[in-house]
Amino acid sequence: MARLAVAAGHRVVLSNSRGPDTLLALAAELGPRARAATVHDAATTADIVLVSIPVKAYPGLSGQPLAGKVVMDTGNYYPQRDGPLPELDSRSLTESEYLLRSLPGAEVVKVFNNIMFKHLLNLARPPGAADRSSLPIAGDSATAKATVSEFLDSIGYGTVDAGPLAEGWRQQPGTPVYGTPYGPFDDELGTPAGAEPIRAALAAARR
Ligand SMILES: NC(=O)c1ccc[n+]([C@@H]2O[C@H](COP(=O)([O-])OP(=O)(O)OC[C@H]3O[C@@H](n4cnc5c(N)ncnc54)[C@H](OP(=O)(O)O)[C@@H]3O)[C@@H](O)[C@H]2O)c1
Numbered sequence: 001m002a003r004l005a006v007a008a009g010h011r012v013v014l015s016n017s018r019g020p021d022t023l024l025a026l027a028a029e030l031g032p033r034a035r036a037a038t039v040h041d042a043a044t045t046a047d048i049v050l051v052s053i054p055v056k057a058y059p060g061l062s063g064q065p066l067a068g069k070v071v072m073d074t075g076n077y078y079p080q081r082d083g084p085l086p087e088l089d090s091r092s093l094t095e096s097e098y099l100l101r102s103l104p105g106a107e108v109v110k111v112f113n114n115i116m117f118k119h120l121l122n123l124a125r126p127p128g129a130a131d132r133s134s135l136p137i138a139g140d141s142a143t144a145k146a147t148v149s150e151f152l153d154s155i156g157y158g159t160v161d162a163g164p165l166a167e168g169w170r171q172q173p174g175t176p177v178y179g180t181p182y183g184p185f186d187d188e189l190g191t192p193a194g195a196e197p198i199r200a201a202l203a204a205a206r207r
Contacts, residue, residue, distance in 0.1 A: 001050055001112065002026075004124050004155040006033045015042040017057070039064065048072065048151055052112070055095060056082035058102050067105030070144045074112040075099060076173050091207070094168035096138065107144035110168040111137045111152070114175075119182040119190035124156025131192040134158035136177055136202055138168040160198045170205040177201035 002012045012034040014023045023036035043049060043064040051061065052074040073096045077088045087093040093101070096110040112120065114136060125132040135157050139145045149159040162170055171177050181201055183191030 008154045013042040015039045062102040071106045107141040109139035109148045118188045123190045134195040136162040138162040175205040
């Protein structure tokens with residue numbers, strides 16, 4: 001995502017759990033629009049925040065200054081990696097509702113979770129391209145979803161509105177829209193999937 005964002009002219013602030021020193025090489029590779037920072041610095045600085053960390057680490061974000069900010073959540077709950085997390089095992093919360101619990105007031109939008117990172121990089125296309133792909137987004141704030149749609153458009157993707165955060169299960173692991181529309185993982189180039197197949201896959205999801 002950082003590579004696509006930099007290529008589209010956005011400034012990117014990278015952070016991780018180990019600290020900015022471990023991200024200097026990546027920031028340098030990304031060029032002058034990218035810099036490495038602490039999590040707090042990134043959270044404070046960014047207009048739009050991307051949270052792309054293991055779901056089990058979400059509670060550790062609590063206290064970050066993200067109230068009122070658009071927060072894009074890429075997370076997928078895999079019990080063998082993240083669990084057990086009772087709220088997710090019982091399906092009383094969707095993954096992004098679970099993130100929201102640690103970030104009260106944040107305008108969380110679930111996005112990018114259903115596409116493998118190499119496909120994300122390789123399937124980006126300019127507006128109007130016949131083979132442009134779409135990504136589903138789920139969120140409770142119409143303005144936050146509009147901001148994310150605009151951002152996705154800038155980095156090479158269309159958007160399909162999948163509804164509020166409570167409907168985010170429609171794009172969680174195991175659903176028709178999860179990974180499959182963009183082709184097998186061993187084909188790194190991926191298969192374009194426009195709005196229609198993404199909409200159909202969301203509608204076909206069953207709990
Ligand atoms: N990989 C994909 O293609 C893909 C696609 C869609 C969705 N997702 C989902 O996105 C999430 C992240 O996946 P990933 O593949 O990027 O995982 P990953 O390679 O394990 O990366 C996790 C990143 O999160 C950082 N991190 C972990 N805990 C943190 C914390 N408390 N604060 C700040 N940074 C923290 C790690 O930094 P350190 O190394 O410094 O700990 C690392 O940079 C998962 O839920 C995954 O299912 C992944």
